[in-house]
Structures are given as structure tokens and as C-alpha cells.
Amino acid sequence: MIKVLIWNEFAHEKTDDKVKVIYPDGIHKAIADFLGCDDISVKTATLDDENCGITKEILDDTDVLLWWGHMRHRDVPDEIAMMVRDAVLEGMGMIFLHSAHHSKPFKFLMGTSCNLSWREDGDMERVWVTKPSHPIVQGIGRYFELEHEETYAEPFDIPEPDQTILMGWYEGGEVFRSGCVYIRGNGKIFYFQPGHESFPTYYNKDVQTVIKNAVYWAKPNYRAPLECPNIKKIGTE
Amino acid sequence: MIKVLIWNEFAHEKTDDKVKVIYPDGIHKAIADFLGCDDISVKTATLDDENCGITKEILDDTDVLLWWGHMRHRDVPDEIAMMVRDAVLEGMGMIFLHSAHHSKPFKFLMGTSCNLSWREDGDMERVWVTKPSHPIVQGIGRYFELEHEETYAEPFDIPEPDQTILMGWYEGGEVFRSGCVYIRGNGKIFYFQPGHESFPTYYNKDVQTVIKNAVYWAKPNYRAPLECPNIKKIGTE
Amino acid sequence: MIKVLIWNEFAHEKTDDKVKVIYPDGIHKAIADFLGCDDISVKTATLDDENCGITKEILDDTDVLLWWGHMRHRDVPDEIAMMVRDAVLEGMGMIFLHSAHHSKPFKFLMGTSCNLSWREDGDMERVWVTKPSHPIVQGIGRYFELEHEETYAEPFDIPEPDQTILMGWYEGGEVFRSGCVYIRGNGKIFYFQPGHESFPTYYNKDVQTVIKNAVYWAKPNYRAPLECPNIKKIGTE
Amino acid sequence: MIKVLIWNEFAHEKTDDKVKVIYPDGIHKAIADFLGCDDISVKTATLDDENCGITKEILDDTDVLLWWGHMRHRDVPDEIAMMVRDAVLEGMGMIFLHSAHHSKPFKFLMGTSCNLSWREDGDMERVWVTKPSHPIVQGIGRYFELEHEETYAEPFDIPEPDQTILMGWYEGGEVFRSGCVYIRGNGKIFYFQPGHESFPTYYNKDVQTVIKNAVYWAKPNYRAPLECPNIKKIGTE
Numbered sequence: 023m024i025k026v027l028i029w030n031e032f033a034h035e036k037t038d039d040k041v042k043v044i045y046p047d048g049i050h051k052a053i054a055d056f057l058g059c060d061d062i063s064v065k066t067a068t069l070d071d072e073n074c075g076i077t078k079e080i081l082d083d084t085d086v087l088l089w090w091g092h093m094r095h096r097d098v099p100d101e102i103a104m105m106v107r108d109a110v111l112e113g114m115g116m117i118f119l120h121s122a123h124h125s126k127p128f129k130f131l132m133g134t135s136c137n138l139s140w141r142e143d144g145d146m147e148r149v150w151v152t153k154p155s156h157p158i159v160q161g162i163g164r165y166f167e168l169e170h171e172e173t174y175a176e177p178f179d180i181p182e183p184d185q186t187i188l189m190g191w192y193e194g195g196e197v198f199r200s201g202c203v204y205i206r207g208n209g210k211i212f213y214f215q216p217g218h219e220s221f222p223t224y225y226n227k228d229v230q231t232v233i234k235n236a237v238y239w240a241k242p243n244y245r246a247p248l249e250c251p252n253i254k255k256i257g258t259e
Numbered sequence: 260m261i262k263v264l265i266w267n268e269f270a271h272e273k274t275d276d277k278v279k280v281i282y283p284d285g286i287h288k289a290i291a292d293f294l295g296c297d298d299i300s301v302k303t304a305t306l307d308d309e310n311c312g313i314t315k316e317i318l319d320d321t322d323v324l325l326w327w328g329h330m331r332h333r334d335v336p337d338e339i340a341m342m343v344r345d346a347v348l349e350g351m352g353m354i355f356l357h358s359a360h361h362s363k364p365f366k367f368l369m370g371t372s373c374n375l376s377w378r379e380d381g382d383m384e385r386v387w388v389t390k391p392s393h394p395i396v397q398g399i400g401r402y403f404e405l406e407h408e409e410t411y412a413e414p415f416d417i418p419e420p421d422q423t424i425l426m427g428w429y430e431g432g433e434v435f436r437s438g439c440v441y442i443r444g445n446g447k448i449f450y451f452q453p454g455h456e457s458f459p460t461y462y463n464k465d466v467q468t469v470i471k472n473a474v475y476w477a478k479p480n481y482r483a484p485l486e487c488p489n490i491k492k493i494g495t496e
Numbered sequence: 497m498i499k500v501l502i503w504n505e506f507a508h509e510k511t512d513d514k515v516k517v518i519y520p521d522g523i524h525k526a527i528a529d530f531l532g533c534d535d536i537s538v539k540t541a542t543l544d545d546e547n548c549g550i551t552k553e554i555l556d557d558t559d560v561l562l563w564w565g566h567m568r569h570r571d572v573p574d575e576i577a578m579m580v581r582d583a584v585l586e587g588m589g590m591i592f593l594h595s596a597h598h599s600k601p602f603k604f605l606m607g608t609s610c611n612l613s614w615r616e617d618g619d620m621e622r623v624w625v626t627k628p629s630h631p632i633v634q635g636i637g638r639y640f641e642l643e644h645e646e647t648y649a650e651p652f653d654i655p656e657p658d659q660t661i662l663m664g665w666y667e668g669g670e671v672f673r674s675g676c677v678y679i680r681g682n683g684k685i686f687y688f689q690p691g692h693e694s695f696p697t698y699y700n701k702d703v704q705t706v707i708k709n710a711v712y713w714a715k716p717n718y719r720a721p722l723e724c725p726n727i728k729k730i731g732t733e
Numbered sequence: 734m735i736k737v738l739i740w741n742e743f744a745h746e747k748t749d750d751k752v753k754v755i756y757p758d759g760i761h762k763a764i765a766d767f768l769g770c771d772d773i774s775v776k777t778a779t780l781d782d783e784n785c786g787i788t789k790e791i792l793d794d795t796d797v798l799l800w801w802g803h804m805r806h807r808d809v810p811d812e813i814a815m816m817v818r819d820a821v822l823e824g825m826g827m828i829f830l831h832s833a834h835h836s837k838p839f840k841f842l843m844g845t846s847c848n849l850s851w852r853e854d855g856d857m858e859r860v861w862v863t864k865p866s867h868p869i870v871q872g873i874g875r876y877f878e879l880e881h882e883e884t885y886a887e888p889f890d891i892p893e894p895d896q897t898i899l900m901g902w903y904e905g906g907e908v909f910r911s912g913c914v915y916i917r918g919n920g921k922i923f924y925f926q927p928g929h930e931s932f933p934t935y936y937n938k939d940v941q942t943v944i945k946n947a948v949y950w951a952k953p954n955y956r957a958p959l960e961c962p963n964i965k966k967i968g969t970e
Contacts, residue, residue, distance in 0.1 A: 100811070111846050111890065113629060124961070133844040133892075134918050135822050137961040139401075148730075150434050152413040155587060155682035155718040164376075175964060176389040176426060179822065179918055181844075181892060184658065185419055185679070189426070189434045195967045197387050197426045197434050205659070207845050207890055208629035244629040250835070250848040253886060256622075256906045337574070348609050348653065350866060361724070370607040370655075371681050372585050374724040385967075392824060392919035392955040412727060416585065416681055418607075418655060421895065422916070432730045442896070444608050444653055445866035481866040487598070487611040490649060493669045493859075613875075624908050626887040638850075650863040656896055663887060663900070663908045671861050671900045671908050 024062045024241050027084040028053050029075065031091040032068035034219040041219045049090050049217070049224060056230045062237060069094055074102050081105065086115035086240045088233070090217065091125045103127045111207030111248055115240025117233065120217030123178075128213070131206050132180055138198070139175040142220075145193040147171040149200050149216065149228075153187040158201065158212065158235045166228035172218035174198045180213075188232075190215055201232070203239075207248075210240040261299045261478050264321040265290050266312065268328035269305035271456040278456045286327050286454075286461060293467045299474060306331055311339050318342065323352035323477045325470070327454065328362045340364045348444030348485055352477025354470065357454030360415075365450070368443050369417055375435070376412040379457075382430040384408040386437050386453065386465075390424040395438065395449060395472045403465035409455035411435045417450075425469075427452055438469070440476075444485070447477040498536045498715050501558040502527050503549065505565035506542035508693040515693045523564050523691070523698060530704045536711060543568055548576050555579065560589035560714045562707070565599045566693065577601045585681030585722055589714025591707065594691030597652075602687070605680050606654055612672070613649040616694075619667040621645040623674050623690065623702075627661040632675065632686060632709045640702035646692035648672045654687075662706075664689055675706070677713075681722070684714040735773045735952050738795040739764050740786065742802040743779035745930040752930045760801050760928070760935060767941045773948060780805055785813050792816065797826035797951045799944070801928065802836045814838045822918030822959055826951025828944065831928030834889075839924070842917050843891055849909070850886040853931075856904040858882040860911050860927065860939075864898040869912065869923060869946045876902075877939035883929035885909045891924075899943075901926055912943070914950075918959075921951040 030050035034041040045052050050066040058064045065084075067075025069091070081087070087106065091098070103126030110116045110131060118128045123136045150165045175196035181204070188201025200215035214232060216223045223229055267287035271278040282289050287303040295301045302321075304312025306328070318324070324343065328335070340363030347353045347368060355365045360373045387402045412433035418441070425438025437452035451469060453460045460466055504524035508515040519526050524540040532538045539558075541549025543565070555561070561580065565572070577600030584590045584605060592602045597610045624639045649670035655678070662675025674689035688706060690697045697703055741761035745752040756763050761777040769775045776795075778786025780802070792798070798817065802809070814837030821827045821842060829839045834847045861876045886907035892915070899912025911926035925943060927934045934940055 107844070108846070130841075131844040133818070133842040135819070135959045135961075137959055139962050139964045141964050141966060143966050148432055150413050152415070152436075154414055154720065157717055160718065173964075176387050177391055178389070179959070181915075181917060182422055182895075183419075184893075186423070186436075189413060189436075191428060191432055191434045195385055195428055197428045199389075199423075199426075204892075206892060243631055244634065246628065248846045248848055248890070250846075251850050253850045253852050253884075255852060255854050344607070345609070367604075368607040370581070370605040372582070372722045372724075374722055376725050376727045378727050378729060380729050391957065394954055397955065416722070418678075418680060419658075421656075441655075443655060480868055481871065483865065485609045485611055485653070487609075488613050490613045490615050490647075492615060492617050622906055624887050626889070626910075628888055650861050650900060651865055652863070656894075659893055660897070660910075663910075665902060665906055665908045669859055669902055671902045673863075673897075673900075 024237060025083060025085045026057060026062055026064045026088065026237055027080065028064060028066045028088045029090070030066065030068050031094050032070065033094050034092065038219070044222050045219070049219065052224045053088060053233065057234060057237065069097060074098055076102050076105065078105060081109040081114060084109070084114055085242060086117065086237050088117045088119060089122045089125055089127060090119045092121035092219065095125050098126050100126065103130055107131050108248060110209035110211065113208035113242040113245030115210045115242055117236050117240060118211070118213045120215060123213065131211060134181060135179045138178045141173045143173060143194060144170040145173050147216070148191045150189045150191065151187070152189050153185055156185060156187045156203070157239045158203070158232060159187055160235055161231045162228055166226070168216055168221070168223055168226060170221045171216055171223065174215055208242065208244050208246060212236045212240060261474060262320060262322045263294060263299055263301045263325065263474055264317065265301060265303045265325045266327070267303065267305050268331050269307065270331050271329065275456070281459050282456070286456065289461045290325065290470065294471060294474065306334060311335055313339050313342065315342060318346040318351060321346070321351055322479060323354065323474050325354045325356060326359045326362055326364060327356045329358035329456065332362050335363050337363065340367055344368050345485060347446035347448065350445035350479040350482030352447045352479055354473050354477060355448070355450045357452060360450065368448060371418060372416045375415045378410045380410060380431060381407040382410050384453070385428045387426045387428065388424070389426050390422055393422060393424045393440070394476045395440070395469060396424055397472055398468045399465055403463070405453055405458070405460055405463060407458045408453055408460065411452055445479065445481055445483060449473045449477060498711060499557060499559045500531060500536055500538045500562065500711055501554065502538060502540045502562045503564070504540065504542050505568050506544065507568050508566065518696050519693070523693065526698045527562065527707065531708060531711065543571060548572055550576050550579065552579060555583040555588060558583070558588055559716060560591065560711050562591045562593060563596045563599055563601060564593045564691065566595035569599050572600050574600065577604055581605050582722060584683035584685065587682035587716040587719030589684045589716055591710050591714060592685070592687045594689060597687065605685060608655060609653045612652045615647045617647065617668060618644040619647050621690070622665045624663045624665060625661070626663050627659055630659060630661045631713045632677070632706060633661055634709055635705045636702055642690055642695070642697055642700060644695045645690055645697065648689050682716065682718055682720060686710045686714060735948060736794060736796045737768060737773055737775045737799065737948055738791065739775060739777045739799045740801070741777065741779050742805050743781065744805050745803065749930070755933050756930070760930065763935045764799060764944065768945060768948065780808060785809055787813050787816065789816060792820040792825060795820070795825055796953060797828065797948050799828045799830060800833045800836055800838060801830045803832035803930065806836050809837050811837065814841055818842050819959060821920035821922065824919035824953040824956030826921045826953055828947050828951060829922070829924045831926060834924065842922060845892060846890045849889045852884045854884060854905060855881040856884050858927070859902045861900045861902060862898070863900050864896055867896060867898045868950045869914070869943060870898055871946055872942045873939055877937070879927055879932070879934055879937060881932045882927055882934065885926050919953065919955050919957060923947045923951060
């Protein structure tokens with residue numbers, strides 16, 4: 023059983039009528055609905071929960087954390103974002119969705135600005151598989167299409183990914199590295215670009231397949247506390 | 260003075276009237292015309308030259324080798340392609356242009372199939388800068404456009420690049436990693452996708468800027484023969 | 497069931513009395529003895545077998561290929577080495593042992609000289625785990641020791657590994673990247689430095705653990721023939 | 734002229750007699766003494782300076798920043814460390830020395846714990862060149878030796894380096910990735926392990942050569958403010 027925690031800022035869905043119609047119970051619930059299965063148990067947490075819904079104990083009991091945030095990134099305290107970063111370094115898997123490119127945990131893990139160019143014209147996006155053998159894209163064809171998405175454009179200021187497994191093409195003329203995988207410390211990280219709050223992206227079957235595959239992929243096989251030990255000379259221990 | 264050798268298969272330009280009109284003296288001459296300057300001395304070689312125009316002495320006297328080939332990749336003997344590979348490993352810079360993705364020297368250096376998907380519909384291509392700070396893209400804006408290019412599409416079976424500095428967007432809906440840099444041995448390698456023989460791509464100012472920048476970037480700062488020495492125990496030399 | 501093929505040059509063991517005593521039935525048999533289990537079926541092949549014991553059909557029926565060679569690398573025809581390379585690119589896992597750093601399949605997959613410095617003084621080697629979370633080093637402590645090994649020293653002319661998971665320390669003063677993993681095409685590749693023919697390295701429990709772990713790790717999850725398709729414009733297929 | 738700023742915590746040198754003897758004016762002064770030349774202008778800053786000696790203006794006027802810190806990492810405010818990180822992402826070069834592996838700017842740029850194992854037994858260290866063609870190791874032989882250094886041992890929890898150019902061998906049996914280069918954003922980063930305060934490491938000629946080379950290598954060729962622009966659809970600008 024893989025223990026998944028879906029964290030959602032849960033702000034747009036409360037305040038924006040257009041978003042409320044699409045995700046009446048929040049993006050986290052929409053994701054929970056398709057992820058939960060015999061292999062995967064799902065919990066959710068949101069920004070307005072006590073302590074943002076995150077404690078050391080909760081993270082210790084999480085195999086893979088999903089993160090969606092956008093307009094209230096700054097309301098996540100640095101200490102909580104660093105606690106999340108450290109959990110990843112210890113081995114917890116982590117999936118960053120869409121505008122979480124600017125979330126504190128992602129920026130703390132990447133070490134870069136994670137800036138990009140963007141526009142909201144509701145372009146059609148075609149997401150191409152660039153690494154067909156990667157576990158995360160199994161069950162996807164050469165590409166999949168999203169009728170409308172927010173446009174994210176290069177340059178995307180990230181460390182060169184361990185592997186770029188998906189790339190986005192936008193109707194209006196931009197390109198973007200839409201699926202990037204990293205290992206940091208003991209943890210596996212996946213950034214996945216689709217998922218603007220104004221569009222029903224998380225109901226798309228291919229998007230769901232990618233996210234579900236990513237959960238299996240990111241599941242830790244090893245987890246250990248962070249240590250910087252003062253060792254003894256070999257033979258004198 | 261940087262010593263550049265431009266190698267061209269020089270086949271289409273002799274046999275295809277459409278190509279002949281665009282590159283009457285061969286693609287190599289069109290490239291030589293914009294590369295040559297006070298800092299850069301240019302020589303050319305073609306497939307039908309004796310020994311393909313390549314000897315150990317010629318490579319030893321070359322700082323940066325450019326390679327264009329397409330329909331006659333197989334006519335380059337393995338030994339010559341391996342001699343080129345070894346010169347790169349010793350330190351020679353190398354720029355692979357367009358369909359040279361399937362040339363023997365590129366495949367020998369990458370170790371992968373270098374396969375991609377392709378179609379010839381004369382799509383407009385917009386080439387995006389994904390790493391604005393890289394020396395090769397200085398003087399280029401956010402992107403440049405080519406009115407017509409052959410469409411190269413992902414997946415492109417290459418080792419994950421050291422850096423992906425350019426990405427192509429095609430009118431018809433595909434994306435491609437159009438500018439990739441690698442270090443192999445002591446040598447620097449740049450793969451640059453634009454340059455189909457049927458279009459006047461090498462007369463484009465931005466394409467010329469990229470190629471010229473790449474020559475400066477790929478110039479060796481160190482060159483040494485390949486050796487696998489039987490060393491002595493330290494203190495007993 | 498993982499189908500493993502162990503390929504051994506099987507030359508030293510026939511001609512060198514010292515080696516014969518350690519590996520009377522060949523290095524391949526010593527490895528087969530500890531690898532075979534309920535999950536892993538093992539076959540072997542050697543250089544003097546017909547066609548080097550390798551055909552397209554045999555490779556298609558192999559999940560993970562192990563390779564040991566040294567004094568007769570050149571007797572493996574280029575075509576066979578390229579067939580092995582292509583099988584890896586299609587998805588077959590591959591483990592290169594010790595002096596296989598200079599085998600044709602390894603060099604073809606890496607694209608570099610794979611040169612290193614070496615001496616045979618029977619130094620003690622301590623092999624350090626540099627990435628404790630990697631599946632290949634599970635069950636290994638901080639390091640393991642080999643009473644005697646051939647010394648392999650940096651610089652090792654390989655593409656920067658996807659991950660360096662083991663590093664060797666030699667009594668006489670050298671260091672080496674002893675465990676390196678790569679993805680190439682659809683295949684996973686592991687280079688593992690220990691295993692000189694003159695020492696009983698393959699009877700070491702930690703060495704056996706690493707190799708067995710590597711078999712599980714390299715097992716393909718995806719396999720597809722190499723293709724460079726002429727695609728149709730989207731919407732016109 | 735390359736504008737270098739050497740930042741030193743400057744704590745051990747004031748409080749520890751043993752260190753005071755070696756670096757009476759501080760480690761920063763010892764480094765400044767060998768770096769300053771016709772091409773390089775050197776300034777210094779220390780932790781106890783106002784604002785840690787660091788402002789946005791100072792960073793904007795710095796080409797390459799060197800950082801030495803150890804016992805008082807935590808006294809550098811997060812805001813200042815993030816200002817340093819952002820300057821690197823904008824293009825400033827940066828060199829982290831020895832125990833700066835645990836400095837806030839390094840950890841913020843790497844995104845990992847940067848933990849390692851360590852012991853202080855004054856072992857001899859032999860530092861091996863693993864990438865002889867890298868600009869930072871020009872003028873260094875196969876290796877150089879430090880009579881005494883603090884022992885830093887793997888595992889070193891860093892993102893896989895863009896290139897590992899130096900590796901350390903310690904008398905007592907450990908190994909370490911002693912020279913690692915990274916590109917992050919527009920900036921170049923070099924981590925260099927030697928430099929314990931208790932030993933005269935910065936008077937060693939090879940150490941000085943490496944650091945001086947690194948300054949030339951890290952010098953920015955491009956610098957731009959961090960932006961995440963809301964772009965217009967192409968054709969509607």
C-alpha cells in the first residue's frame with residue numbers, strides 16, 4: 023500500500039466561481055478520486071488546515087506527496103517548506119503539479135528561481151512523450167492533448183533535469199519541458215506542468231495516468247534520516 | 260585564429276535541382292562564407308574527396324569540425340568516423356548540423372540510435388532559447404523563426420544532454436530538442452537541428468549567429484592523445 | 497523470472513594456471529552459481545561459442561546481459577558488439593564487469609575511449625557507497641573491502657554518469673568511480689569495477705550482492721525496436 | 734578585470750590560537766594575497782561586518798564570490814543567503830571552499846542536505862584530477878598532495894555534479910568528490926573541498942592554482958535579473 027498525501031492550497035476553488043464549478047470540492051479531491059485504489063491510500067491536506075496540514079509525523083507517514091499551489095505560496099511558512107524538502111531528501115517521493123513550480127518546497131529542492139514565461143489564453147496544448155521507456159509515461163501514446171491549458175513557456179529556470187520525459191507544444195507557438203524527473207538525496211521528484219485551475223485538466227485520462235504512474239515511480243525504496251556523522255578512523259572504531 | 264573544417268556530404272546539391280538553386284556551391288560553401296573572419300580560418304572537405312577529405316593530420320590541425328550529411332552516411336567508412344570520434348575525445352570541438360544526427364561520428368559519440376520522427380511538409384519552425392546564458396545563444400532573442408524547415412519530432416534518442424539550449428516548435432504540432440550540448444572526453448559537441456537542404460536555412464542570420472557562437476564555444480582549451488597507461492605505484496616511479 | 501545471460505571471454509581461465517585455480521569452470525560459472533535463484537534464470541555464453549554465443553534471437557530472449565572480457569576484446573566482431581548495443585537501446589539491461597570497460601559494447605554505448613590508468617600490485621581496495629539509496633547498493637554497509645584487486649585509477653574517460661553509486665579507494669593511493677549507472681535508449685547500464693581474474697572477487701558476498709541487485713535494477717520495464725519513422729502531419733493520418 | 738569578493742566567516746582565526754598562527758589576518762587575506770593580480774581585483778567581507786558585508790549593490794558589483802564558513806553558518810541570515818543565491822542565478826560566479834558545503838548559500842543552491850562524513854585526524858590527502866581537460870585543473874598534474882587535511886568522506890549528499898573534476902583519497906581510507914562543478918540559472922558554481930582552518934592548505938601552490946583557475950572559469954559571460962514574465966501571444970504584442 024502506497025500512502026499518498028495530496029496537498030492543495032485550496033484557494034481559487036473557494037473564491038473563483040469559474041474554478042468552483044470545475045473543482046467544487048477542490049483540486050485535491052479531484053485527484054484523490056482517481057488515485058485511490060487497492061494499492062494507493064490517499065489523504066489530503068490544505069493550506070488552511072492547522073500547520074498547513076503538515077507535521078513531521080504526517081510526512082514520516084507519507085510515501086508520496088503531491089503539491090498544488092499558486093496564489094498563496096508565500097503563506098506556507100519557510101519552516102514547513104523546509105520540513106517537506108527534508109522529507110524528500112530522506113526518501114519521500116514528491117510530485118509537483120503545475121503552478122507548484124513556484125512553491126517553496128520545489129524552489130528549495132531545485133535551488134533555482136523556477137521562473138518561466140506564462141500567459142492565460144486558453145491555448146490547446148499537445149504534450150509529447152520524449153522518453154517512451156520511462157515508467158511515468160507507460161500507457162500514454164506519442165502525445166496527448168489538452169483542449170485548454172495555461173501556456174507555460176521556456177526558458178524554465180530549473181537545474182538540467184535528470185530526464186526530460188514530456189515536452190509541451192502550445193497552439194500559440196511556445197514550448198515547455200512539461201515533465202521533468204530528479205533525484206535529490208534519497209527522494210524522487212517529478213514536476214508535471216498541466217493543471218491550471220480554470221480548466222478540467224485533472225479529469226483528463228492521460229493526465230490521470232501520468233500522475234498515477236508517477237506515484238508508483240516515486241514510492242521510496244529507501245528512507246533514512248539526514249546525518250552528517252563524525253566518523254572514527256577505520257580500524258579504531 | 261580558430262581553425263575550422265566544414266565537412267559536407269555534398270550529394271543533394273549535385274543531384275537535386277531544387278537544392279542546387281539554393282546552395283549552388285554546396286552547403287559547405289554557404290557556411291564557409293559566413294564563418295570566415297579575422298578570428299576563424301575555414302577549410303572544407305566533402306565525401307568524394309580522397310579519404311573523404313579526412314586524415315589524422317587534417318584532424319590534428321582542426322580546432323572545430325562541422326558536419327553535414329544525410330543520404331550517404333553509410334559511405335563514410337567506419338574507420339574514418341572512428342578517427343573523427345577519437346579526435347573529439349582528444350579535444351577537437353565538433354558541431355553536428357541537422358541530418359548529421361544520423362551520421363556515423365555523431366552516433367559513435369552518443370552511443371545511442373539518435374533516431375527521431377520526421378516529416379517533410381515545409382512547416383514553419385520557431386526555435387526557442389531555453390538557456391539564455393549559454394554562450395552559443397548570445398545575440399539571439401527569445402526565439403527565432405524559420406519560414407520552412409523539415410520537421411524533426413521527439414522522441415529523439417540521445418543521451419540526456421549536458422544542457423538543452425534550444426527547443427523547436429513546429430507549425431504542424433511537434434516539438435524537438437533543437438540545440439544540445441555535450442562534453443565527451445576532452446571535446447565539446449553541439450548538435451543543432453536546423454538546416455534541411457531544401458530550404459535556405461544557412462542564410463538565416465540567427466542560424467549563422469548560433470553556428471558562429473558554437474565555433475567559439477567548441478574551440479579546444481586542452482588536447483591530449485588517448486592513453487590507457489600502466490602506472491607505477493606511487494613512490495616507486 | 498528474469499532471464500540473465502552471462503557472457504565471458506573465457507580466455508585467462510584456460511591459459512593461466514593461477515586463474516584456473518580460482519575459476520576452474522570460468523568466471524561465468526562462478527557468477528552463474530550465485531545469481532541463479534527462483535527469480536533469475538541464468539544462461540552463459542563465451543567468445544569461442546559459435547557467433548560468440550550471441551544472436552539477435554538470444555538477445556531478444558535476454559532481460560539482462562552481463563559481460564566480462566579482457567585480453568580478447570578485439571576478437572568480438574564489430575557487428576556483434578553493435579547488435580548488443582542495439583539490444584540495450586531497445587531495452588535490455590546490461591552489466592559491464594571490471595575490464596569490460598574496454599569491451600566493444602561498452603565503448604560503443606559510452607561513445608568515449610573508456611580509458612583509465614591501471615597497475616597490478618594486488619592492492620587492497622575499499623569500495624565506498626556514495627549513493628546509499630540506490631537499489632544496487634541495498635544490503636551493503638558504508639563500504640566493503642577486497643583484500644586484493646587490480647588498481648584502476650582516474651581519470652576514467654566516460655560520459656559523466658547518471659549517478660556515481662560506488663567509489664574505490666586503493667591502498668597504494670588511487671581512487672576510481674567503481675560503480676556507475678546510465679540510461680541509454682530504453683536500457684539501463686551498470687558498470688562495476690571489481691573483478692580481476694587473478695583474485696577471487698566474485699566469491700565475495702558484497703560483490704555478489706551488488707551484482708544481484710543490479711540484475712533486478714536493470715531488468716527492462718519497456719522494450720521496443722529502434723525506429724526512425726516518417727510521420728504524417730497530425731490530422732492527416 | 735574580474736571583480737572578486739572573498740567572504741570569510743573569520744571566527745576560528747580570532748579565537749583559536751592554532752588557527753591564528755596559520756592565518757593571522759584571516760583565511761580571506763591569505764586567499765586575497767595569491768588571487769590579486771592584473772586581471773583580478775579582490776575585496777573581502779566577513780560575518781561581523783555590517784549586514785555580513787553583503788548588500789545587493791555589492792553583489793551586483795561582484796563577478797565571482799568565494800565563500801568560507803564553518804562554525805557560524807547559522808549567523809548568516811536567511812535573507813542574505815537567499816540574496817547570494819539569487820545573485821548566482823542571475824549570473825555571478827561562486828566558489829564554495831571546504832566547510833562551506835554546509836553554508837546556507839550552498840545548501841540553498843544545491844537543494845540537498847550537503848551532508849558528508851568527517852573526522853579530524855590530520856590525514857594526508859591526495860587529490861586526483863578526474864577531468865584533465867577542465868579549465869579549473871590546468872597546470873595541475875595527475876594529482877596533488879596535502880600533508881594534512883580534515884577528512885571528508887562519502888556519501889556526500891549533493892545533486893549529481895555536472896562534472897566531477899577532482900576526487901580526494903585519504904590516508905586513513907576514505908574517498909570524496911573534492912571538486913564539483915554546477916551551472917544553476919546563469920551562474921557557475923565550483924565546490925572545492927580542501928581548506929581546513931587548522932592546516933596551511935591555502936598556501937599550497939596547487940590549491941592556489943585551482944582556485945585562481947576557478948575564478949577565471951566562473952566569471953560571468955551573461956547576467957540578467959530574475960523574471961517570470963506574463964507574455965503576450967505571439968503576433969499580438
